[in-house]
Amino acid sequence: xxxxxxxxxxxxxxxxxEYQGTRALLEEEGIIPQGTxxxxxxxxxxxxxxLFLFSLKRTRPPGARGARxxxxxxxxxxxxxxxxxxxxxxxxxxxxxxxxxxxEAIYRNSEHGHAEWKEHWRRWSLAMNDQxxxxxxxxxxxxxxxxxxxxxVAP
Numbered sequence: 001x002x003x004x005x006x007x008x009x010x011x012x013x014x015x016x017x018e019y020q021g022t023r024a025l026l027e028e029e030g031i032i033p034q035g036t037x038x039x040x041x042x043x044x045x046x047x048x049x050x051l052f053l054f055s056l057k058r059t060r061p062p063g064a065r066g067a068r069x070x071x072x073x074x075x076x077x078x079x080x081x082x083x084x085x086x087x088x089x090x091x092x093x094x095x096x097x098x099x100x101x102x103x104e105a106i107y108r109n110s111e112h113g114h115a116e117w118k119e120h121w122r123r124w125s126l127a128m129n130d131q132x133x134x135x136x137x138x139x140x141x142x143x144x145x146x147x148x149x150x151x152x153v154a155p
Contacts (some may be wrong), residue, residue: 008062015090019079020059026079032056041072046085055080 007029008020019026021155026032036056044057054111055075061069088096107113137143 013090013092013094015086016080016082019081020062021077022075024078026077031079031081038077042068051084053082053084055082 003023005025009026009132010018012018017029018090019029023038033047033049036047037045039057042058043056046053046055048054056077056079058072058074059078060078061074064074064076065070108117
């Protein structure tokens with residue numbers, strides 16, 4: 001019996017997305033245009049569509065070891081998707097994200113941030129001590145964690 005294979009999707013530094021999988025998986029996702037000429041061996045095929053540039057090539061399957069020649073005919077592909085004209089480069093995006101994280105940390109450490117956290121904690125504590133609410137939660141499957149202890153076998 002053959003093991004199930006999943007499509008791998010890697011987002012690399014906000015710059016591009018890489019889909020890895022078998023030909024059937026990539027075609028099933030609908031991300032390969034009809035009539036695409038699949039590359040042979042180590043060649044690649046590229047095309048533009050809308051705002052994106054795509055590049056399709058054979059790649060080493062996860063966990064594969066050994067010389068490149070051993071996997072030159074293996075059905076494992078990488079489809080890279082890049083923005084043709086990104087609004088910012090990768091470094092600008094990283095700086096923007098870090099600036100947003102810093103602004104959030106500064107807010108959480110401010111008087112307003114502390115007050116917001118205390119109010120959140122007060123509401124959480126009230127909910128945890130509200131027996132009617134806790135009884136209601138028990139009736140909803142998967143909302144309350146199950147006791148993972150061993151089950152007793154009837155004698």
